[in-house]
Amino acid sequence: MAVLIDPEKIEIERLPTLVKLIHLSIATHIFVGGSTDKNNCIENVVIELKKATSLPIIIFPGSANQVSNKADGILFLSLISGRNPEYLIEQQVQAAIQVKESNLEVLPTGYILVDGGKESAVERVSTSKPICQTNSELILKTALAGEFSGKKIIYLEAGSGAKTPVKSSIISLVKENLTIPLIVGGGIQTLHQLTTAYTAGADLVVIGTAFEKDPAFFNIIKKEAIHENIS
Ligand code: 1GP
Numbered sequence: 033m034a035v036l037i038d039p040e041k042i043e044i045e046r047l048p049t050l051v052k053l054i055h056l057s058i059a060t061h062i063f064v065g066g067s068t069d070k071n072n073c074i075e076n077v078v079i080e081l082k083k084a085t086s087l088p089i090i091i092f093p094g095s096a097n098q099v100s101n102k103a104d105g106i107l108f109l110s111l112i113s114g115r116n117p118e119y120l121i122e123q124q125v126q127a128a129i130q131v132k133e134s135n136l137e138v139l140p141t142g143y144i145l146v147d148g149g150k151e152s153a154v155e156r157v158s159t160s161k162p163i164c165q166t167n168s169e170l171i172l173k174t175a176l177a178g179e180f181s182g183k184k185i186i187y188l189e190a191g192s193g194a195k196t197p198v199k200s201s202i203i204s205l206v207k208e209n210l211t212i213p214l215i216v217g218g219g220i221q222t223l224h225q226l227t228t229a230y231t232a233g234a235d236l237v238v239i240g241t242a243f244e245k246d247p248a249f250f251n252i253i254k255k256e257a258i259h260e261n262i263s
């Protein structure tokens with residue numbers, strides 16, 4: 033499981049305490065990023081996290097402004113569910129030299145926004161529409177097009193704070209047809225939803241909002257997860 037930290041939403045002084053809680057949980061990765069980073073604080077957040085943890089820190093950027101050489105890797109995202117060139121290729125071009133000159137592990141990722149039941153920040157910022165979860169064929173075709181275009185990961189995103197996470201039937205369908213890893217996130221707030229996503233075939237599940245709402249959430253996940261044998 034990956035914990036998502038949005039630099040815009042976290043107070044930097046809280047990070048050491050937060051990391052202790054993350055260490056109690058089953059998290060294997062920390063993702064850092066957000067649809068916006070108005071105060072340009074991503075680098076400071078990464079630096080503070082690196083002081084406190086040896087878990088891999090992966091940038092999950094909302095734009096080319098969110099590249100930090102201090103992290104371990106970057107999801108080099110292309111919003112392939114949308115048709116806005118800004119998020120298909122323009123931001124990537126803007127970030128390219130900085131990424132090239134960094135030591136970041138580059139993880140080319142096909143990012144697919146599906147409808148999570150309310151307008152997401154990704155939808156608002158990218159001005160691109162999510163794919164309806166009833167249109168499983170389009171979601172699958174988009175994921176396959178991502179793999180065939182050379183993406184190394186597909187990320188199925190219902191949007192941060194989604195009312196409806198990605199349906200298990202969608203996760204299974206995409207997973208069965210891909211040969212590359214599948215990340216799933218958006219709206220996962222309970223252990224049941226987490227286990228459902230993994231059982232359906234997610235390789236990594238990302239959780240942000242549930243942890244922001246209740247910092248004890250991952251401790252609960254740890255205790256129950258051991259019981260249910262998730263890792
Ligand atoms: C959003 O997939 C992530 O990009 C996590 O979503 O904040 O709803 O957990 P939540």
